[in-house]
Amino acid sequence: xxxxxxxxxxxxxxxxxxxxxxxxxxxxxxxxxxxxxxxxxxxxxxxxxxxxxxxxxxxxxxxxxxxxxxxxxxxxxxx
Amino acid sequence: xxxxxxxxxxxxxxxxxxxxxxxxxxxxxxxxxxxxxxxxxxxxxxxxxxxxxxxxxxxxxxxxxxxxxxxxxxxxxxx
Numbered sequence: 001x002x003x004x005x006x007x008x009x010x011x012x013x014x015x016x017x018x019x020x021x022x023x024x025x026x027x028x029x030x031x032x033x034x035x036x037x038x039x040x041x042x043x044x045x046x047x048x049x050x051x052x053x054x055x056x057x058x059x060x061x062x063x064x065x066x067x068x069x070x071x072x073x074x075x076x077x078x079x
Numbered sequence: 080x081x082x083x084x085x086x087x088x089x090x091x092x093x094x095x096x097x098x099x100x101x102x103x104x105x106x107x108x109x110x111x112x113x114x115x116x117x118x119x120x121x122x123x124x125x126x127x128x129x130x131x132x133x134x135x136x137x138x139x140x141x142x143x144x145x146x147x148x149x150x151x152x153x154x155x156x157x158x
Contacts, residue, residue: 006120021121025140032136034124041085041118042100047111057111061104 001046003058004077007067008039042066054078080125082137083156086146087118121145133157 009015015037022036044061046054058076067074088094094116101115123140125133137155146153 008120008122018121021144024144028143030136030140032126033140034126036124037122039120039122041087041120042097043087043116043118044112045114047113057109061109061112064107065100065103 001049001051001054002079003044003046003054004079005042005044005058005062005066005074006039006076007042007062007072007074008037010071010073013071040066051078080128080130080133081158082123082125082133083158084121084123084137084141084145085118085154085156086121086141086151087116087153089150089152092150118151119145130157 018036018038021038022033025033025036042062044058046057048054048057055076055078058078062074062076063069097115097117100117101112104112104115121141123137125136127133127136134155134157137157141153141155142148
């Protein structure tokens with residue numbers, strides 16, 4: 001079963017990489033893009049076929065290794 | 080309106096960063112994680128409030144700046 005983990009900086013944390021992308025888009029003529037936030041995306045292939053335990057495992061892995069809970073938050077999707 | 084862009088390496092492209100994460104999880108005792116693929120995640124704040132044009136703009140931006148279409152593919156969600 002596959003779990004997707006999206007890690008983003010918390011809204012209160014400044015995202016210079018996203019800011020740089022937004023500025024680059026402005027200078028390329030994409031004025032329709034107001035702001036960009038960059039994050040990380042992980043696809044985990046899990047042995048379990050039970051959605052609840054897949055979500056629990058993905059959350060534990062995200063807490064331990066994939067995200068820095070001081071400055072980042074994460075969201076998990078399981079299918 | 081917000082567009083989310085997920086950029087991942089194409090399946091045929093080796094992902095050493097994901098491999099390293101998978102190996103680290105194995106050595107941390109998470110044998111239930113078989114494989115990991117890492118990608119990038121972008122949240123775009125767009126001026127438009129029309130879903131079709133938001134998706135078109137996000138796709139153009141992904142092609143031009145966010146993804147390298149030679150080795151990466153992307154997926155877009157709009158809400």
